[in-house]
Amino acid sequence: MLVYGDRRRTQRPRTLLRALTASLRAAEAAPHGLARHDLLTSAFVEAAGLAQGLADAEFEAKGFDEPSPAQDTAMALLLALARKLAASWASGFAAAGPPVAPELMALALTGLPETVSIRTPEGYAFYALYPEAYLKAAAGHPWRTPPLVIGLRGIGLGLAALVGAVTNARTIISVRPSGHPFRRELRTSEGLRDTLAAHDGPFAIVDEGPGLSGSSFGAVADLLEDLGVAAERIVFLPGHAGDLGPQASDRHRERWARAARPTASFADLTADVPLEDWFTDLTGPISAVEDLSGAAWRAALPRETWPPAHAGQERLKFRLHTASGVWLAKFAGLGDIGEQKLARAQALHKAGFTPEPLALRRGFLLERWEPGTPGAVGEREAFVDHLARYLAFRAASFPADADEGADVTALIEMARVNAQERLGADAAEVIAARLAAQDLTEVQARPVHIDGRLHAWEWLRTPDGLLLKTDAVDHSEAHDLVGCQDVAWDVAGAVTEFDLDAEETGRLCERIEAAAGRRVDPALLEIMKVCYPAFQAGLWRFAEDAAAEEERPRIAAHAARYARRLADLAASVESPD
Incomplete structure (x- = not known):
């Protein structure tokens, strides 16, 4: 199945350096406290992306990894920023360490490529992986002497600088x-x-x-052992304390079980700086915190109405109870990743489509908790009109670049592969023929930050009758291959999720075109009507494989619905001779 993707964007290093300089100036000018620490975190994430892009550019040019002056200079800046972050964390956000102007200037004077490719740092973007976890884990390990630190690009390069900062490492490579x-x-x-x-x-x-599989960790340890390094000298600093996954080799699994693997979890970090302290200036004192992560948000619903959930892929989320009301804090991403989602959340709320967002703190988006009934979308014609206004607003308000999502060719290949996995080679051949029949020569897909999650349970009818969209800012930047797409993707999603007939689909497209001033291309929509269920079939099949035993039947039934839709699409096309 093709589901997950590695998102990357082409950037100019000089432009990134100017943005980084501005971020650091803002941090230096800010008063001490959590807000300044967030600014330092954002600057660190930006610098780590630049260092990763520079190292990868040299790797692509040479065909192998080799240290260079540019990489060393970028790492020196990153190490200085890691020390600032460590000073802020250790002092309870009172200190920020020395300025990094010399390191910034040194990198600015270095010969840099015209462009670099920056990969999305998945842990910072999706999985609430915090730099401070690596500061804490490395500081707690009993190093006999300073280690040689090896970071695995992408995100591991920046994480290596954090480990180097607290261990006084003399050599840090990626x-x-x-x-x-x-x-x-x-x-x-x-x-x-x-x-x-x-x-x-x-x-x-x-x-x-x-x-x-853990094969990236394993490949580095294999090289070290081949060079004569004893296994007991190798320490892994991973993102979690679990075992390797089911695809790990026996050699890697045995080594992993024996090795030292210091970690610090989100719970460890919030034991030092409680979640309750992050938002009290906005909410007042927090009396209780409920963990709604891992599908725990369904507990208030009758079990027989529970929608399926891919618990392992859900963002961390907490319900906060205060005298001023109830609030939802959900992980949105560190640095600029989270700030962009906050901006979209504010725009969507102002337009009347989503709950009210208040702030972004430590990568968590705080919004007002809205009680209501999930899935109660109401009278069908009124819902289609509301959906059209919502999708038109997104299409007009949230443009994206072409490299922020898969192109049509990649989506078609995904549909072919997933159809073959679920339905067999014959059906996949028919579906491929259906897709190939669409004339895309005149089509210009215009990517936007789609909703990407139009499932019925994602809509909430409040007690006063408002219909709100929940979970509306993440899925154009999720850990999958789809990313940002033309609004036709969401139209296809609506057709699939709500079984819209031809008349309803036509009205939806007409309303979007009138409100957004842009055409929903019929040929592109026909392709998306195939690609959307193919993607969902793969996504939920992966969810089924990873789910607990009691959850699997619910997920399997949901995945089968998309497979049936693909089968119906294949059956509606006469197979070529």
């Missing part, structure tokens, strides 16, 4: 594992291997994850 996701390999220069072999102390291998 590598890019490549190849099959379950069998990653390293391509390194002879000089880099000599540097590794010459180090006689411990090694720290740093990254988020591990995921299904």
